[in-house]
Amino acid sequence: MSSHDDRNLPPLPDEVRFAVSGFRTEAPSPHQQARLHAALQAAEAQRRTASVRATRKPARSGSAQRGMWVMMGAALAAVLLTVGLEHTSSGGKAHAVREALPLREVSFHIPEGGGWVVLPWTVDRHPEGMAQVTLETPAELDFHQHSSHLPAVQLVSCEGERCLHKFSTDAGSVAEPLRVRIHEPGHYVFNVSHASKARHIDETFVVRAIR
Numbered sequence: 001m002s003s004h005d006d007r008n009l010p011p012l013p014d015e016v017r018f019a020v021s022g023f024r025t026e027a028p029s030p031h032q033q034a035r036l037h038a039a040l041q042a043a044e045a046q047r048r049t050a051s052v053r054a055t056r057k058p059a060r061s062g063s064a065q066r067g068m069w070v071m072m073g074a075a076l077a078a079v080l081l082t083v084g085l086e087h088t089s090s091g092g093k094a095h096a097v098r099e100a101l102p103l104r105e106v107s108f109h110i111p112e113g114g115g116w117v118v119l120p121w122t123v124d125r126h127p128e129g130m131a132q133v134t135l136e137t138p139a140e141l142d143f144h145q146h147s148s149h150l151p152a153v154q155l156v157s158c159e160g161e162r163c164l165h166k167f168s169t170d171a172g173s174v175a176e177p178l179r180v181r182i183h184e185p186g187h188y189v190f191n192v193s194h195a196s197k198a199r200h201i202d203e204t205f206v207v208r209a210i211r
Helices: 003-008 014-025 032-058 061-088
Strands: 098-101 103-111 115-119 129-138 154-159 162-171 176-181 186-195 197-210
Touching: 032 115, 103 115, 115 197, 176 186
Parallel strands: 098 197, 103 197
Antiparallel strands: 115 176, 129 162, 129 186, 154 162, 186 197
């Protein structure tokens, strides 16, 4: 690709630049891990949309280049995420199998006064025992205030409009549903990561709440 083409390429997405920054520290924080996972989910959704459009009409060369640039950025983020996580878990110990599940949407009709929506997480895929959970939520929901049904929930931090929580939960066949309370209509994104000795699963849920 020529230097002229390079100048015409759009800048890397913020999520990829964030991934590069996290990689340089060689120790991604829980917030970084959650945001990287969300970035990969968004890139995959954009790729599927682009594929549908491509079947309807021929793509222009400029659009094709931009699409390729986005996909390269997503691939870069995936590599950086994998390398960063392997670095933090190194030391001769066996690594848990890590899985990133496709984004799932949940529709929710809000009852009078608000209500609980169940996120269909897959913590039952772990062996019997306990799983450690990291949950990123919209700050406006104040998840920590409505989490008395979960044991030992910790509010780790809030950055901008997102908050990060940690807790442990029963895994396997005795796993409980993951519930969040919503009062107002809107579009809510939840990134959840749960880990046991054998598996580490990342999931993203988009809740579309209406009255």
